[in-house]
Amino acid sequence: MVQTSNGLREGRRRIPRKYKKWLVGYSFLLPNFLGFCLLVFLPSVFTVIMSFCNWTGAGFQEFVGLKNYTKMIHSSNFRIALKNTLLYAVITVPVILSGALLIASVLNRKIRARGIFRAVCFWPYVTPVVALAAVWNMLFNPNMGLVNSTLAAIGVPLELIPRWTASTTWSLPTVILAQIWKGLGYYMVIFLAGLQSIPGEYYEAARVDGANGRDCFFHITVPLLTPTIFYVLIMLSIDAFQVYEIVAVMTDGGPGRSSTVLAMHIYDSAFVENKFGYASAVSMILFLVVALITLIQFRCEKKWVNY
Amino acid sequence: MGKKGKRWIFSFLTYGFLLLCCVVALLPFAWMLTSSFKETNQVFTYPMRWFPETFILENYSQIFKKIPFALYIGNTVKVTAATVFVLVLTSTFAAYGFSKMEFPGRNAIFFAYIATIAIPWHARMIPQYMIMRMLHLTNSHLGLVILFGFAPFGVFLVRQFYTQIPDELCEAARIDGMSEYGIYSRIMLPLSKPVVATLVIFSFVSTWNDYLGSLIYISSDTKKLIQTGLKLFITTFSADYAMIMTGCVISLIPVFFIFLFAQRYFIEGIATSGLKG
Numbered sequence: 360m361v362q363t364s365n366g367l368r369e370g371r372r373r374i375p376r377k378y379k380k381w382l383v384g385y386s387f388l389l390p391n392f393l394g395f396c397l398l399v400f401l402p403s404v405f406t407v408i409m410s411f412c413n414w415t416g417a418g419f420q421e422f423v424g425l426k427n428y429t430k431m432i433h434s435s436n437f438r439i440a441l442k443n444t445l446l447y448a449v450i451t452v453p454v455i456l457s458g459a460l461l462i463a464s465v466l467n468r469k470i471r472a473r474g475i476f477r478a479v480c481f482w483p484y485v486t487p488v489v490a491l492a493a494v495w496n497m498l499f500n501p502n503m504g505l506v507n508s509t510l511a512a513i514g515v516p517l518e519l520i521p522r523w524t525a526s527t528t529w530s531l532p533t534v535i536l537a538q539i540w541k542g543l544g545y546y547m548v549i550f551l552a553g554l555q556s557i558p559g560e561y562y563e564a565a566r567v568d569g570a571n572g573r574d575c576f577f578h579i580t581v582p583l584l585t586p587t588i589f590y591v592l593i594m595l596s597i598d599a600f601q602v603y604e605i606v607a608v609m610t611d612g613g614p615g616r617s618s619t620v621l622a623m624h625i626y627d628s629a630f631v632e633n634k635f636g637y638a639s640a641v642s643m644i645l646f647l648v649v650a651l652i653t654l655i656q657f658r659c660e661k662k663w664v665n666y
Numbered sequence: 667m668g669k670k671g672k673r674w675i676f677s678f679l680t681y682g683f684l685l686l687c688c689v690v691a692l693l694p695f696a697w698m699l700t701s702s703f704k705e706t707n708q709v710f711t712y713p714m715r716w717f718p719e720t721f722i723l724e725n726y727s728q729i730f731k732k733i734p735f736a737l738y739i740g741n742t743v744k745v746t747a748a749t750v751f752v753l754v755l756t757s758t759f760a761a762y763g764f765s766k767m768e769f770p771g772r773n774a775i776f777f778a779y780i781a782t783i784a785i786p787w788h789a790r791m792i793p794q795y796m797i798m799r800m801l802h803l804t805n806s807h808l809g810l811v812i813l814f815g816f817a818p819f820g821v822f823l824v825r826q827f828y829t830q831i832p833d834e835l836c837e838a839a840r841i842d843g844m845s846e847y848g849i850y851s852r853i854m855l856p857l858s859k860p861v862v863a864t865l866v867i868f869s870f871v872s873t874w875n876d877y878l879g880s881l882i883y884i885s886s887d888t889k890k891l892i893q894t895g896l897k898l899f900i901t902t903f904s905a906d907y908a909m910i911m912t913g914c915v916i917s918l919i920p921v922f923f924i925f926l927f928a929q930r931y932f933i934e935g936i937a938t939s940g941l942k943g
């Protein structure tokens with residue numbers, strides 16, 4: 360009798376206890392999940408919907424089909440921004456990749472004060488972009504800046520000295536130069552971590568077999584470092600397509616439209632011109648590019664990467 | 667040439683190269699610092715002069731009179747502190763649920779978190795702004811705290827750390843009758859110091875350095891944060907070179923000290939998980 364009632368009581372209780380445990384579990388997620396839904400998940404879904412709507416920010420949305428997309432293709436602002444973003448990516452990605460790898464492999468040798476060198480190279484990455492832009496614009500001031508007075512002092516003819524952010528041809532390259540300078544340290548740290556995970560015995564064994572420095576680099580370092588190289592390549596490309604702040608504070612897209620980029624076109628269309636639907640369509644393009652790069656990463660990881 | 671001579675040249679080149687990198691990395695900062703001690707008409711001289719003819723400190727007191735710099739700094743400190751608090755609290759809380767508890771839908775929800783990594787901020791910033799405006803959170807510091815405080819990277823970072831802590835620890839506490847909240851606050855949280863330190867440093871620096879967030883969300887000048895405030899100053903007083911450099915130096919100071927003392931956390935955080943500052 361006692362047994363059964365006990366069993367019954369437990370049986371009645373078991374299910375609520377399980378639910379209670381689940382509820383406790385959900386309660387742990389809840390605070391962050393609310394914020395995540397509100398700020399990350401729902402907006403991501405809404406972007407897709409908004410890109411097919413005409414919305415100027417007030418009133419209600421009106422479904423317009425692909426109109427935003429056709430408008431975008433015909434917009435010269437969009438085309439210039441896309442072209443500049445591609446140019447920015449095509450230059451920054453390989454230069455930062457190889458530069459960071461070079462500095463990291465030098466730092467990976469037996470050298471003194473490695474920590475200090477590493478920290479100094481990394482420091483520009485941590486600094487806020489507004490201050491960086493201000494000092495770069497002064498150093499690269501076309502008339503009085505340190506760079507141009509140095510160029511003039513070493514005898515570069517006046518007509519060959521670039522006018523940097525004041526000229527339509529040099530404006531974007533100046534931003535690219537600033538970004539390379541700022542971003543190198545970050546990727547150098549990632550490469551250095553990758554290099555330090557390669558066991559030293561491999562090199563010793565190769566040396567015994569008569570391999571020289573170049574053999575070691577191309578036959579040990581590069582193959583074992585491919586996961587890192589690949590990761591950096593993906594991160595750099597994703598970053599390049601999202602570039603905004605450094606352009607906004609250094610040139611604001613100018614002179615004219617010579618240095619506008621995709622993210623800036625999105626910002627301006629949405630928050631300056633109040634064309635929220637159109638801006639969402641442009642951000643869909645940005646999303647698709649980044650998603651494509653990520654997809655390539657997942658697909659090719661096994662094929663390209665030698666562990 | 668002997669083997670020794672060759673090696674000497676090699677190490678000379680190595681250190682030479684590294685020193686050159688350091689000079690290039692630091693030169694703009696050196697220029698910024700020395701210019702901030704100059705009179706504005708001494709910033710651009712020909713031939714260029716590194717050290718000020720007359721060393722002045724007035725820029726540092728003047729700048730607080732020219733723009734409400736102290737107000738911007740105060741706003742930023744407020745937003746940064748609240749962001750770090752919200753991020754650490756909700757991230758560790760959620761990470762505990764994701765790594766130490768079992769309930770239906772847990773993996774599906776975590777997958778939703780992962781799936782959003784690939785979505786750039788610019789691709790969701792417009793609906794995000796709409797939602798925030800509907801909730802009357804635009805042009806408010808609370809809105810910025812919510813914007814920065816729920817960054818998904820916090821959950822990933824802490825979850826990764828928690829999965830390395832053995833489950834037996836929690837099991838033992840459960841058998842002793844401790845509640846899940848008790849295990850979180852009295853066992854996991856005290857163990858989380860290293861990961862919380864990394865989280866605090868990263869969110870501090872990214873909030874302090876934020877430009878686009880406050881550009882979109884803050885419209886009134888008195889609510890501006892340091893970066894947008896400094897940018898406003900630079901555009902308004904675009905010819906006051908020495909003063910601009912002074913503002914830049916001030917905006918760098920907190921980041922510099924954090925970097926100086928917590929450089930380890932930075933570099934390890936990046937090396938192990940590819941965090942962005």
